[in-house]
Amino acid sequence: xxxxxxxxxxxxxxxxxxxxxxxxxxxxxxxxxxxxxxxxxxxxxxxxxxxxxxxxxxxxxxxxxxxxxxxxxxxxxxxxxxxxxxxxxxxxxxxxxxxxxxxxxxxxxxxxxxxxxxxxxxxxxxxxxxxxxxxxxxxxxxxxxxxxxxxxxxxxxxxxxxxxxxxxxxxxxxxxxxxxxxxxxxxxxxxxxxxxxxxxxxxxxxxxxxxxxxxxxxxxxxxxxxxxxxxxxxxxxxxxxxxxxxxxxxxxxxxxxxxxxxxxxxxxxxxxxxxxxxxxxxx
Numbered sequence: 224x225x226x227x228x229x230x231x232x233x234x235x236x237x238x239x240x241x242x243x244x245x246x247x248x249x250x251x252x253x254x255x256x257x258x259x260x261x262x263x264x265x266x267x268x269x270x271x272x273x274x275x276x277x278x279x280x281x282x283x284x285x286x287x288x289x290x291x292x293x294x295x296x297x298x299x300x301x302x303x304x305x306x307x308x309x310x311x312x313x314x315x316x317x318x319x320x321x322x323x324x325x326x327x328x329x330x331x332x333x334x335x336x337x338x339x340x341x342x343x344x345x346x347x348x349x350x351x352x353x354x355x356x357x358x359x360x361x362x363x364x365x366x367x368x369x370x371x372x373x374x375x376x377x378x379x380x381x382x383x384x385x386x387x388x389x390x391x392x393x394x395x396x397x398x399x400x401x402x403x404x405x406x407x408x409x410x411x412x413x414x415x416x417x418x419x420x421x422x423x424x425x426x427x428x429x430x431x432x433x434x435x436x437x438x439x440x441x442x443x444x445x446x447x448x449x450x451x452x453x454x455x456x457x458x459x460x461x462x463x464x465x466x467x468x469x470x471x472x473x474x475x476x477x478x479x480x481x482x483x484x485x486x487x488x489x490x491x492x493x494x495x496x497x498x499x500x501x502x503x504x505x506x
Contacts, residue, residue, distance in 0.1 A: 231358075232358055232361060232370070232374055232377070234290070234323035234354045234357075235290065235323065235373075236290065236292065237290070238288065238290050240373075241288055241290050241321075241323060242260070242272055242273065242288045243373075244357075244369075244373050245272075245273060245286055245288050245321045245357075246258050246260070246273055247369055247372070247373070248357065248360060248361070248366070248369060249273065249275065249284075249286055249319075249321075250275075251360075251365075251366065251369075252360070253275055253276070253277050253278065253284060254277070254278040255275050255276050255277065255278055255279075257275055257276070258273055258274070258275035258286075259273065259274060259275060260272065260273055261273065261274060268307075269307050269308055269310045269311040269312075270285070270287060270303070270304035270305065270306070270307030270308035270310075270311070270318070271285035271286065271287060271304075271308055271311055271315075271318070272286055272287055272288045273285070273286040273288065274286070274311075274315075277316070277317075282316035282317070283311075283313055283314070283315050283316055284315065284316060284317045284318075284319065285308055285311055285315045285317070285318045285319070285347075286318075286319045286321055287304050287308070287318065287319070287320050287321070288321050288322075289320060289321070289322040289323070289324065290322075290323050291322060291323050291324040292323075294323070294324050294325050295324055296320065296322045296324040296327070296330060296351070296353075298329075298330065298333050301320060301330065301333060301334070301337070301349070301351070302333075302337070304318070304320070305318060305337055305341075305349055308347070309346060309347075314346070314347070315346075315347040316347055316348070317347050317348045317349075317350060318347050318348070318349050318350070319350045319352055320334075320349070320350065320351050320352060321352045321357065322351070322352070322353055322354065323354045324353055324354060325353055325354060325355060326353035326354075326355040326356065327351075327353065330351050331351055334349045334350060334351045337349040338350075387411050387412065387413045387414070387433070388411055388412055388481055388482070389409050389410060389411025389412070389433070389481065390409070390410060390411070390480075390481055390486075391407060391408070391409055391437060391486075392407070392408050392409075392410055392480070392486055392487070392488055393405065393406075393407055393486060393487045393488070394406045394407075394408050394467065394470065394488050394489075394490065395487070395488070395489045395490075396463060396466040396467065396470070396489075396490050396491070397466075397491050397492075398491065398492055398493075398494055398497045399491065399493065399494045399497075400491070401491075402489060402491060404463060406436060406437070406438070406458070406463075406467075407437040407438060408434055408435060408436060408437060408467075409433075409434065409435035409437055409442065410432075410433075410434055410435075410477070410480060410481055411432070411433050411434075411481060412431065412432050412433070412477070412478065412481060413429050413430065413431050413433065414429055414430075415429055415430045431444040432444060432445055432446075432447065432477055433445070434454065434457065434467075434471070435457070436457045436458055439457070439458075439459070441456065441457045442457070443456060443457055445468075445471065447471075447472075447477065448471075448472045449468040449471040449472055450468055451464045451465040451468045452464075453468065454467055454468055461504070462497075462500070465500055466490055466492055467490070469490065469492065470488065470490035473490070
């Protein structure tokens with residue numbers, strides 16, 4: 224799984240904010256959207272803040288959320304909550320300590336010992352999930368939406384600012400089994416109009432895909448599906464415009480290419496299709 228480069232997130236300072244973050248994250252980790260808070264404020268929690276099942280199994284997982292401003296989770300804290308969690312009904316299969324404290328090898332060792340003792344006695348496993356671990360999970364591309372929800376101030380909404388998104392790609396094209404021509408192209412999109420059916424003032428340029436021939440410094444918009452005629456002014460040869468239009472139409476999602484990380488693309492057409500294309504020019 225890819226990670227968002229150089230993502231450094233400060234841990235939440237309030238208990239409630241951290242608990243809500245843990246609820247959203249463990250819905251992903253456990254594969255179950257029904258992760259609930261235990262009771263309400265003032266009620267006994269049996270050493271558990273959140274609980275839910277692992278997927279569709281009958282394995283109940285408890286999550287104890289610990290905000291630590293000084294970055295220290297003590298062994299006594301862990302042992303106390305482990306003892307209380309043994310009264311949780313039904314029996315837990317795992318108790319996770321989610322904490323804003325940093326990863327600590329001594330505490331991990333305590334968790335391993337407690338897990339061994341508990342499993343031998345027919346009880347639950349104990350896991351320490353430090354802020355380092357949580358930050359790594361949030362850094363996965365699949366959890367980008369959680370980052371945007373809980374750290375909205377860290378992200379710029381480019382579309383609302385009217386900024387077009389694009390990337391430079393290497394596209395190699397050819398006929399048959401051999402490629403013969405390479406282009407560096409710019410592929411991008413402009414933000415949608417707001418509202419979508421409004422094209423007043425400068426909104427006429429919004430909601431379009433665009434492509435550019437980097438070397439010839441030519442650029443134009445194109446629709447989906449694309450037509451060779453849309454690209455002929457960008458590329459010197461009509462054949463190339465035809466193949467590139469075919470490549471655009473072959474993409475499962477133009478957006479995925481724009482936002483993705485693949486920089487090199489290849490598009491080949493068969494010799495039969497090329498002959499048919501040449502015949503069409505003289506019809």
